[in-house]
Amino acid sequence: MTGAQILIECLEREGVEIMFGYPGGVVLPIFDRLYDSKIRFILTRHEQGAAHAADGYARATGKVGVCLATSGPGATNLTTGIANAYMDSIPMVAITGQVKTFLIGNDAFQEADVTGITRSISKHNFLVKEVKDLARVIREAFHIASTGRPGPVVIDIPVDVQQAECDFIWPQEVSIRGYKPTMFGHAGQIKKATRLIAESKKPILYIGGGVITSGAHLEVKELAETIQAPVTMTMMGLGAFPGTHELSLGMLGMHGTAYANHATMESDLIIAIGARFDDRVTGRVSAFAPHAKIIHIDIDPTSISKTVEVDIPIVGDAKNILCQLLKEIKKKPNTNKWLQQVHEWKARHPLRYAHHDDKIKPQFVIEQIYEATRGEAIITTEVGQNQMWSCQWYKYTNPRSFISSGGLGTMGFGLPAAMGVKLGCPDKTVFDIAGDGSIQMNIQELMTAVCNKIPVKIAILNNGYLGMVRQWQELFYKKRYSSTKLCNPDFVKVAESYGAVGMRVANPKDVRAAIEKAIEIDNTVLIDFIVEEEENVYPMVPAGEAINRMIGGMA
Amino acid sequence: MKHTISVLVENKFGVLARIAGLFSARGYNISSLAVAETFEQDISHMTIVVDAQDEKILEQIKKQLNRLIDVIMVVDFTKKEHSERELILSKVNYSAKNKAKLKALLDKYQAKIIQCKDETAVIEFSGEQQEIKQLVHELEQFGVKELVKTGRIAIAS
Ligand SMILES: Cc1ncc(C[n+]2csc(CCOP(=O)(O)OP(=O)(O)O)c2C)c(N)n1
Ligand SMILES: [Mg+2]
Numbered sequence: 001m002t003g004a005q006i007l008i009e010c011l012e013r014e015g016v017e018i019m020f021g022y023p024g025g026v027v028l029p030i031f032d033r034l035y036d037s038k039i040r041f042i043l044t045r046h047e048q049g050a051a052h053a054a055d056g057y058a059r060a061t062g063k064v065g066v067c068l069a070t071s072g073p074g075a076t077n078l079t080t081g082i083a084n085a086y087m088d089s090i091p092m093v094a095i096t097g098q099v100k101t102f103l104i105g106n107d108a109f110q111e112a113d114v115t116g117i118t119r120s121i122s123k124h125n126f127l128v129k130e131v132k133d134l135a136r137v138i139r140e141a142f143h144i145a146s147t148g149r150p151g152p153v154v155i156d157i158p159v160d161v162q163q164a165e166c167d168f169i170w171p172q173e174v175s176i177r178g179y180k181p182t183m184f185g186h187a188g189q190i191k192k193a194t195r196l197i198a199e200s201k202k203p204i205l206y207i208g209g210g211v212i213t214s215g216a217h218l219e220v221k222e223l224a225e226t227i228q229a230p231v232t233m234t235m236m237g238l239g240a241f242p243g244t245h246e247l248s249l250g251m252l253g254m255h256g257t258a259y260a261n262h263a264t265m266e267s268d269l270i271i272a273i274g275a276r277f278d279d280r281v282t283g284r285v286s287a288f289a290p291h292a293k294i295i296h297i298d299i300d301p302t303s304i305s306k307t308v309e310v311d312i313p314i315v316g317d318a319k320n321i322l323c324q325l326l327k328e329i330k331k332k333p334n335t336n337k338w339l340q341q342v343h344e345w346k347a348r349h350p351l352r353y354a355h356h357d358d359k360i361k362p363q364f365v366i367e368q369i370y371e372a373t374r375g376e377a378i379i380t381t382e383v384g385q386n387q388m389w390s391c392q393w394y395k396y397t398n399p400r401s402f403i404s405s406g407g408l409g410t411m412g413f414g415l416p417a418a419m420g421v422k423l424g425c426p427d428k429t430v431f432d433i434a435g436d437g438s439i440q441m442n443i444q445e446l447m448t449a450v451c452n453k454i455p456v457k458i459a460i461l462n463n464g465y466l467g468m469v470r471q472w473q474e475l476f477y478k479k480r481y482s483s484t485k486l487c488n489p490d491f492v493k494v495a496e497s498y499g500a501v502g503m504r505v506a507n508p509k510d511v512r513a514a515i516e517k518a519i520e521i522d523n524t525v526l527i528d529f530i531v532e533e534e535e536n537v538y539p540m541v542p543a544g545e546a547i548n549r550m551i552g553g554m555a
Numbered sequence: 556m557k558h559t560i561s562v563l564v565e566n567k568f569g570v571l572a573r574i575a576g577l578f579s580a581r582g583y584n585i586s587s588l589a590v591a592e593t594f595e596q597d598i599s600h601m602t603i604v605v606d607a608q609d610e611k612i613l614e615q616i617k618k619q620l621n622r623l624i625d626v627i628m629v630v631d632f633t634k635k636e637h638s639e640r641e642l643i644l645s646k647v648n649y650s651a652k653n654k655a656k657l658k659a660l661l662d663k664y665q666a667k668i669i670q671c672k673d674e675t676a677v678i679e680f681s682g683e684q685q686e687i688k689q690l691v692h693e694l695e696q697f698g699v700k701e702l703v704k705t706g707r708i709a710i711a712s
Pocket of ligand 2: 435436437461462463464465466467
């Protein structure tokens, strides 16, 4: 078989049903094989879109997302998407063509050192120099991408390797001596953890994306209910615990709820599960949760005691460890008083915004999407205020229902990601909650959505600004709005010219009807919501402050 | 504080770049690096000496080294019993006038001359950091023209 044949055969055996990408000179042999393959190939309009779509597909389904691009500019266009998947630990395999092996390093046409460029933004990468290695490399790539702490793996394949022939041998199993993720928690550590839990008076669960990755949401719920501890989530953890549950505190951190931040700061025991104490969560590290002992459950040892020193690290898979832990818990803490206190915070500092009769408040749009979809849609977001409001005003009850660029904060993620989500979960309503700035970073993917009949819904919260940056300028740079006022196209016409349905809504009274209509239409729909221009996201913890030092009159 | 870190890795292209990248990304300078194949051809051994400005960051780097797929094992020798050596080659002036004195010095250190040409001697010596420092210091009186070192290697005792 040729290298290209081996590649497609391996992808099929790995269970790949769908791929995203863009062709070019040095991947022609692969595209020729794809022509006859049962793998569905989605031609995006930009390689970045392909990477984000593969990423969105992976986030929604838990399967490995696959994207493919040509060498040089194709590969460099993928890199933002690879970095994005890396920061959020998303299983992805990115395949790039490379110039002929003997030309590598010669500044050949469309040559880029892909393994060099992606070294620090991927979990691992391979340059395949001999066709005999190809099957093993693909097998290893899928294994590495999807196990342990998942992440993107890049496979760079020179065109002559795609054309070279060799016998196809499918490696039955993968064994990499330097890669053996720890799956179960250390029994001694788990014992110690149960002791701390029993002694605690103000415990809190702080959960992140790792809970979703390991499928530990039911165990988290059981733990929370067993020990009667409130639960706060990172942005990546939204949906891992039902936002409607009485023990839910919603998101914590810079734009978290006031009650989540107060509870975290006052707690005497933080049980961190699959979360990494990101600086958007901790605020000023030296002031973070001063009274709390910390139990940290994570599969990646490098996440432990990285920014915040923890008392009891437990390395391993969250689901396994929680099962072990739940069996060991005999004595439960009494948290009545603590829950009462939490309840008071909730009552005193709810999330709020001032409704307006004539002007659409962006928060109102999201609330309406929540109601119209009965909380059952999958939401993707762009980056900025639209993203933070989506965290605050939609209550996620299921894992994998909130899909957003966390670690990298990539504007332009939401639309291509929504396509990947919709292809992975065709029965779900998928909304991309967008900003007027972000949507223009990958707006060309409207064509991909229309052309491939991927009926995603886009709700632009059109405030005429790079809103989040403007908010910082308002608060910290004396309202000097340097390069944040946007000049926008007519989004309705843009949608229509791509063959999508476009709607504009400027009156609060029309919001709900537009959303319902969009859900019903079996096509890609873009709604341009003209919203209050200078609305801010509150509460807000200024950078470098303790997380209970929130600003915002409404908090 | 200087740390001597020993790393077993897959003997493949790109591995060195990955490892060096973890240090360089933080602006950490590697003081010395020695790499060679082990008994097993497909495994290489690296001894890395690095000056840690911040122990916590070094701890993080070690964890990240361990996380690399191509890294098989990481050992920090700093607080462990171990033997370490470094080999140096040095060119010094070698004239009839100072011959006897140089010979005496080299005997004291059990260093040797491996080549002589045009009034220049190439000296070979292996030892611990402190001894090397002392020898080089004492050689200075003869005029050191060139000095190369292999970088430290270490083995657990
Ligand atoms: C690719 C990229 N470039 C720049 C930024 C910095 N940034 C963060 S939010 C933001 C403004 C986003 O504007 P918009 O999409 O209109 O969203 P809004 O905040 O107005 O809801 C910018 C520029 C980023 N996150 N990503
Ligand atoms: Mg905007």
